[in-house]
Amino acid sequence: MAAETGTPTTLTLKSNDDELFSVAESAAILSVTIRNMVEDGCAGGVIPLDNVDGKTLASVITYMNGISAIPADEEKKKSYRDKFLSDKDFETLADMVLAANYLNMSCLMDAVSAKIAQVMEKKSVGWVRRKFGIENDYTPEEEAAVKEEHKWTFEGVETDDDN
Amino acid sequence: MDRISELPQEISQRILYFLSQEDAVRTSVLSKLWRNIWCTRPNLDFSDNNFKGKKHEFISLVNNTLQRYRDQKLCIEEFGLYVSLDDSDRKSILLLEKWIRTLKSMGMHPKEVRLQKVYIEDENFRIIIASCPSVETLFVRSCEGLRNIDANNLVHLKEFCFSPYKMPSAEEELCSIEINPPSLKSIEITYGNLRFERGVDFCNLSELHLTRAELSWDNLSSCKFPSLERLIIVGRLRSKEINLFVDAPKIANFAYSGDFIPSISFATTTSRELISVIGLTMHPNGAPSSWLHKLKELLDSLSQSKVSLCISISREYQMNEDIIQENINLIQENCCDKYFVVERLSLSCHLSSYSSLLNGVFSIFRPRKISLFGLNWKTVWKILMQRESGEQGDQCRKFWERDLEEVSMEIIEKNREGWHSINLSELLNHREIGSSIRFTLKWSNGAISSLSFR
Structure with a gap:
């Protein structure tokens, strides 16, 4: 844990492409994964994060610093998260949600998941497939059967040519 | 991929x-x-x-899905269900009980139960409540079949709301409601019979909303409301009388509306300014002959408050000048030369009654603004300005006309925001129907008592 010297402890994080990042321990322990390492005394040297690349880690650290600078005010934290995620494309969001899952950061995980879910809201199956490039591997008969099973979910969906 | x-x-989950x-x-x-x-x-909705x-x-979709989650021992973090069950779905209410038991067996404890337009009888309701001991929000709106709600055991209940399916007839007994006061933050009861002990401490209650409810006002007067900020009471014709003392030091908003004048007073408030809104509707058989006197008493007990008052006299009730005079005499007996200030007064009555109504109300308070419903502004303008047109004032006018220094008019128009002033000739040429008109009255300083807030 932080030494009682009054100066904030800094941790060094290493991405899987060998980039090094310095971050205040108080911000980094938003990640339960990192917090456990710190508590186990494994944080003396460099903390390797094997599942996160440098670009994503830089972004996650920006988030860690931003959110930990906000005092306990859920409204303000929420608006920071909304703003932080507003300009991210889906590829970036996918990287972030994987990193958040690996780092065990539930607030970031929830925020990114909600952001991705928002894209799918009330959209037709065809639209979601095209948006995310999902390949339809059902045969027409299989697809019709699945649709029939859940036909109540197809009302009120935004219309689409191949809905 | x-x-x-x-x-x-x-x-992905x-x-x-x-x-x-x-x-x-x-x-x-x-x-x-x-x-x-x-x-x-992890959630169902x-x-x-x-x-x-x-x-x-x-119903079977909900039933099957819940069954599957239980059989596969899946975890549910959240369960939301919105379903309307009417008289024809009486069997489904049994399923509701079953679902709540299933959720309970899976370790879920409902925090919110909202029943709306549900046919449910006491026994089924009792079982549902007993399965939700940690419920924090309980809404029972427009439900049929309930005679008795006993929520005494819900020690975590914060919000409670009740209203029946339809307005009960005059003889019909109201649903009796027992609640656990300490945990409650907000209570809203329409046509219910609220039961609680004398002297209870509603320590967390911040909002109390009683619409045509039955309760012992005497018991309520003995209770403590250290957190109460909003109190709304809509009078009920059947009870005809409210005698209430409210011990609520934090009260900020008080509203009453009804067809009789209640007697309500507040313990001294500590800090904030109290805003009161009083709405009175007078029917020929409803208004006692001494209503002005009762109104004065009510305003006196609200002397630490800013008051808006709305008086609406039913058209069939053409107020007798004699009654008003009798009232005024009553008041003049304990005459004061300072008058209570009412921030806003709204008036509605038969055209022939405005003169006596204004004489009456001016004998007990002085309004800063008067708004009028409908196209009655001309009548009121004439009454207010009679002296300028040189007409002889009547007996009652002398009490107020010497204090009235200035009258100006304001209007709200369709395409402009807020009130703006208008003069008489503009107003006479004004053709727009449905504009609201109000008068701003300036009274001589000596005659009004201004409010002081600590």
Whole structure:
């Protein structure tokens, strides 16, 4: 844990492409994964994060610093998260949600998941497939059967040519 | 494979967690991989508003899904259900009980129970409540069949709301309601009979809303409301009398409306300014002959408050000048030369009654603004300005006309925001129907008592 010297402890994080990042321990322990390492005394040297690349880690650290600078005010934290995620494309969001899952950061995980879910809201199956490039591997008969099973979910969906 | 399908299942389930039930289920059509991801998402959220099929299909969908979660020992973090059950769904209420028991066996404890337009009898309701000991919000709106609600054991209940399906007839007994006061933050009761002990401490209650409710006002007067900020009372014709003392040092808003004048007073408030809104509707058989006198008493007991007052006299009730005079005499007996200030006064009555009504109200208070319903402004203008037109004032006018220094008019128009002033000739040429008119009255300083707030 932080030494009682009054100066904030800094941790060094290493991405899987060998980039090094310095971050205040108080911000980094938003990640339960990192917090456990710190508590186990494994944080003396460099903390390797094997599942996160440098670009994503830089972004996650920006988030860690931003959110930990906000005092306990859920409204303000929420608006920071909304703003932080507003300009991210889906590829970036996918990287972030994987990193958040690996780092065990539930607030970031929830925020990114909600952001991705928002894209799918009330959209037709065809639209979601095209948006995310999902390949339809059902045969027409299989697809019709699945649709029939859940036909109540197809009302009120935004219309689409191949809905 | 595409990025979103590559995500580990725990992440795709978290994404589905944020979707509505139908959006989540529809992902099963995306591809074979997505076929069953929705089946194990950690929350269920059903609403028959979004369900276009038949009611029984919806009920069995909920039933089967819940059954499956239980059989597969899946975890549920959140369960939401919105379903309307009317008289024809009496059997379904039994299912509701069963579902709540199932959820309980899975370790879920409902925090919110909202029943709306449900036919439910006491016994079924009792079982449902007994299965939700940690419920914090209990709404029973427009429900039929209930005679007795006993929520005494809900020690975590914060919000409680009750209203019956239809307005009960005059003889009908109201649903009796027992609640546990200490945990409650907000109570809203319409046509219910609220029962509680004398001298109870409603220590967390911040809002109390009683619409045509029955209760012992005497008991209520003996209770403590250290957190109460808003008190709203709508009078009930049957009770005809309210004698209430409210011990609520933090009270900020008080509203009363009804067809009789209550007697309500507040213990000294500590800090904030109290805003009161009083609405009175007078019927020929409802208004006692000494209503002005009672109104004065009410205003006196609200002397630490800013008051807006709305008086509406039913058209059939053409007030007799004698009654008003009798009232005024009563008041003049304990005459004071300082008058209570009412911030806003709204008036509505038969055209022939305005003169006596204004004489009456000016004998007990002085309004800063008068708004009028309908096209009656000309009548009121004439009454207020009689002296300028040189007409002889009547007996009652002398009490107020010497204090009235200035009258100006304001209007709200369709395409302009807020009130703005207008003069008489403009107003006479004004053709727009439905504009609101109000008068701003300036009284000589010596005659009004200004409010002082600590």
